[in-house]
Amino acid sequence: MAFGSTPDWFHISDDESIVWESRPHPFAMGTELPVGIGLALAGILVAGWSGTDGVGLLTILGVLVTVTGVIIALARYLIWTNTRYVITSTELYKKRGVISRDVTQFRLDRVQNTSLRQSGIGRLLGYGDLTVYTAGSGEPELVFERVPQPERASSRLSDRLEHVAADESAV
Secondary structure, X not given: OOOOOOOOOOOOOOOOOEEEEEOOOHHHHOOHHHHHHHHHHHHHHHHHHHHHHXXXXXXXXXXXXXXXXXXXXXXXXXXXXXXXXXXXXXXEEEEEOOOOOEEEEEEHHHEEEEEEEOOHHHHHHOEEEEEEEEXXXXXXXXXXXXXXXXXXXXXXXXXXXXXXXXXXXXX
């Protein structure tokens, strides 16, 4: 999604703009993607190797392993590509879902606190979790998981929160 284009899962007003948007870091696809690709490649090798003598049980098994691997890898990829995080000038959005859709939305004026967490691996690979707490709740209301360049996302959010607070105090 490029800045300036609006996806169908959220509506942006004329005086609102997209400040930051992302999907999770590619590392968020986890081990399922390489496992799926590995299974698909192993299945192709088994089916190809055993297929030289005609179609037998081993060839069928190789095809089944290939199909399973492709399904695992494709499912993980689709989940990753269909997860989006957006910060606009007035709201936060988190969208998940391939077939069904789950969109969480908060106005920035409801945000009480934020936190940024990076594990050692996250620091090394450049991802972290940005957690948002809203007024009246001690529990996290929204978590942007495994965000690439989390310091940038946190900085953009902090800038917007300061702007919203300044607007509220001016009223």
